Amino acid sequence: MGSTGPRPRASGTAGYIEFDVLPVALAQLDSEFVVTEWNREAERLFGFGSQEVLGRRALDVLRSSIGNDERIASRAAISRGQPGRRVTDAITSSGRRIDIEIAMDPHLDATGAFTGGVLAFWDVTDREQAQLALAESERRFRLLLHDLPLPGGITDRDSRIVYVNRRLASLAGRSPDELEGLVWEDVYGAFEEDDRFWDAFLAGSVIEQYEGRVRTHDGSERLIAWMSVGIRDPDGELRMEASIGYDITDRRASELALAEASADRLALIGEILEAERAERARIAEALHDDTIQVLASSLVVLDQAMARTDGSAREQMARARESIAGAVERTRRMMFELRPALLEEAGLAGAIRTLCEHIAEDAGFRVQVRAPTARFAAPDEELCYRTVREAVVNAARHSRATVVEVSVEHRDRALEGRVADDGVGFDVAAPRQPDVARLHLGLRAMAERVRLAGGEVTVTSSPGNGTTVDFTVPVREV
Numbered sequence: 001m002g003s004t005g006p007r008p009r010a011s012g013t014a015g016y017i018e019f020d021v022l023p024v025a026l027a028q029l030d031s032e033f034v035v036t037e038w039n040r041e042a043e044r045l046f047g048f049g050s051q052e053v054l055g056r057r058a059l060d061v062l063r064s065s066i067g068n069d070e071r072i073a074s075r076a077a078i079s080r081g082q083p084g085r086r087v088t089d090a091i092t093s094s095g096r097r098i099d100i101e102i103a104m105d106p107h108l109d110a111t112g113a114f115t116g117g118v119l120a121f122w123d124v125t126d127r128e129q130a131q132l133a134l135a136e137s138e139r140r141f142r143l144l145l146h147d148l149p150l151p152g153g154i155t156d157r158d159s160r161i162v163y164v165n166r167r168l169a170s171l172a173g174r175s176p177d178e179l180e181g182l183v184w185e186d187v188y189g190a191f192e193e194d195d196r197f198w199d200a201f202l203a204g205s206v207i208e209q210y211e212g213r214v215r216t217h218d219g220s221e222r223l224i225a226w227m228s229v230g231i232r233d234p235d236g237e238l239r240m241e242a243s244i245g246y247d248i249t250d251r252r253a254s255e256l257a258l259a260e261a262s263a264d265r266l267a268l269i270g271e272i273l274e275a276e277r278a279e280r281a282r283i284a285e286a287l288h289d290d291t292i293q294v295l296a297s298s299l300v301v302l303d304q305a306m307a308r309t310d311g312s313a314r315e316q317m318a319r320a321r322e323s324i325a326g327a328v329e330r331t332r333r334m335m336f337e338l339r340p341a342l343l344e345e346a347g348l349a350g351a352i353r354t355l356c357e358h359i360a361e362d363a364g365f366r367v368q369v370r371a372p373t374a375r376f377a378a379p380d381e382e383l384c385y386r387t388v389r390e391a392v393v394n395a396a397r398h399s400r401a402t403v404v405e406v407s408v409e410h411r412d413r414a415l416e417g418r419v420a421d422d423g424v425g426f427d428v429a430a431p432r433q434p435d436v437a438r439l440h441l442g443l444r445a446m447a448e449r450v451r452l453a454g455g456e457v458t459v460t461s462s463p464g465n466g467t468t469v470d471f472t473v474p475v476r477e478v
Helices: 016-021 040-046 058-062 068-079 125-146 166-171 184-188 192-202 249-307 312-338 341-345 347-363 378-399 434-452
Strands: 025-029 035-038 084-091 097-108 114-123 152-156 161-164 209-215 221-232 238-247 366-370 403-410 414-421 456-461 467-474
Touching: 025 040, 040 114, 058 084, 068 084, 068 097, 068 114, 097 125, 125 152, 152 166, 192 209, 221 249, 249 312, 341 347, 341 378, 347 366, 347 378, 347 403, 378 403, 378 414, 378 434, 378 467, 434 456, 434 467
Parallel strands: 366 403
Antiparallel strands: 025 035, 025 114, 084 097, 097 114, 152 161, 152 238, 209 221, 221 238, 403 414, 414 467, 456 467
16 A cells, blocks of 8 residues: 655655645646656555656556557647546556546646646546446336337436437427437426426425426427336435326316316206296295185185084084195195295205104104205205105105104215115115005106206115115305
């Protein structure tokens, strides 16, 4: 390794102490490129002492793989005063091969003649190995992306294209080779949604999945769902990112068309429900202004006639009065069902509770009701209300239940309802039985109304185990 005795020194060399203690491996050369000084850092780096190097050319001692022709050309350039810098390899005194970077600072006299210079050496073994590892990672990703039918590419931290496969290059109408080295934005366009991706990339992280746009060669834009991974050097520093994309332009257009169609359908259902509501209101008003008024007048006439009559005629009139009074009550309930004023005044919860209590009183079962007090769009409230009504009326007519539970909850932009009874139940797979057929008709009509509005109805039942009707009604913002 290094010598332990006095260090030789070329005569006339100034600043030897400073030269020797600098934290860089240095060698002083004369006009013939022979080493005249060899500092301690050079001894430490290469393991050769001064007495082994002085008087010889440094690269001969280090057995660099630079060819003889290259050395001659390099020395000629340096002799003309041109600084030199390159990376090569060297073999230390222990026989270990390392990568070194060499920089030459030539010295010229007043006439421009080369008088020597200083060689500086840096160990770049780790850096070179990192570059090789990075290049190997890039090579593997290139092989992975090359034949994929999906767009794929590699970009560096400067947003320059390192590689794109044929599918991605075709979007730009060019070949992969033509695009390498170009700035991504210049080729595929700059879009606002890409900023978050590039900001993360420059900060040392990669957004693994995101959607971005690319501009194609004909000026149109495609929406790409990208999946990205980082290519890092051995120190973990992010150098490049490799991405594979899936063109979702057509799928998104279909989703948008479907959403628009769904919105149109909901609007149409709203118009239909509003038309039905107006028609029911007209009928209810006619019942109130005509039928109930006539029936009420008849009751007054009967009461007056009964006051002047006795015997069997009075009894007949009393029976007639009872029938007319029952008709008045039924007509009033029909009016309530046609136009539930409570739905407008007290909201969904109040209207459902009143409806269920009236039906339960007539049918002779107990009812438990739970419903949201919030208000929703009128068509949605009415659809929910009438769905509950159909299910509870079915329970009153067919179930012979003792308890009916009604619940409605607002969840995920929908009203989710359930009407469950403890009655006799039925076989949902046997619609040909007369009673079941009638039940199925009402349930099918109810389910179809909800389905057209974008909701769903499910009926669960079996003989002896009661019936449960679950439904979902989409709600819109009010």
